Amino acid sequence: MSYTNAIFYLDYTTTGNGDAARVDLVPSAYANNGVGLVRVTVGGLGATPIVTDAVVTIAGTTGSVYVGDWKVTVIDANNIDLQGSTYTSNPATKGTCVPFGGANWADAWKTITAGATAARVAPGDVVRIAKSPVPTAVGNATWTSLNKTVTFTALTSCAFTDKGDGVVRVTKTAHGFSSNDVVTVSGSTSYDGNWVITVISSSVFDLVGSTYSADRSGTVSP
8 A cells, every 4th residue: 555544535425436446547658757756647537537635556567666556646637646656667568547536525435335445445544424415304203323233132031020119120141231222021911011121230120110010020022
């Protein structure tokens, strides 16, 4: 990786380039830009023109000269400099020069899975994600941010007892729930239904708003 700290753009409403691979810019010459950097002459900057600090991949040159990923400085419509490079020669086989994409909002990727992939970004890079469009009005609603994905299976042989103040306490080792989760109790006769819970420990939780009547056993499902 011949670049550091690139900035890429992701806009999941884009109808432009999206996640598609970019087209080779067709390098025709490599020269000293006057201060020791490599200046690449290309056939153009692409259908969506690349901009300064975009990243390109050089590949297939004679002797693998300049092969790698480079941030570029755009000089004009047919010349770019490879930032941080050192000019050594103009290889006989010019190879290819393919932009990563995602260099600005007009060139943004559409997804993380097929756009800003691990093959296209590196540690230290920044991916800027466009804000979502205005949501469709649905009337009164509550929006909840879910920061975890957990898969539960039904917990059998749960013990239902008196918490001590008339609220039902459920005991089941490693139940895996969190406070304010909603669970469904079945098979207990007395406490069957849906309940919000308060977690006391990894093996104990209470049914909020319940009333104890007798010790029972049953199944609790998420």
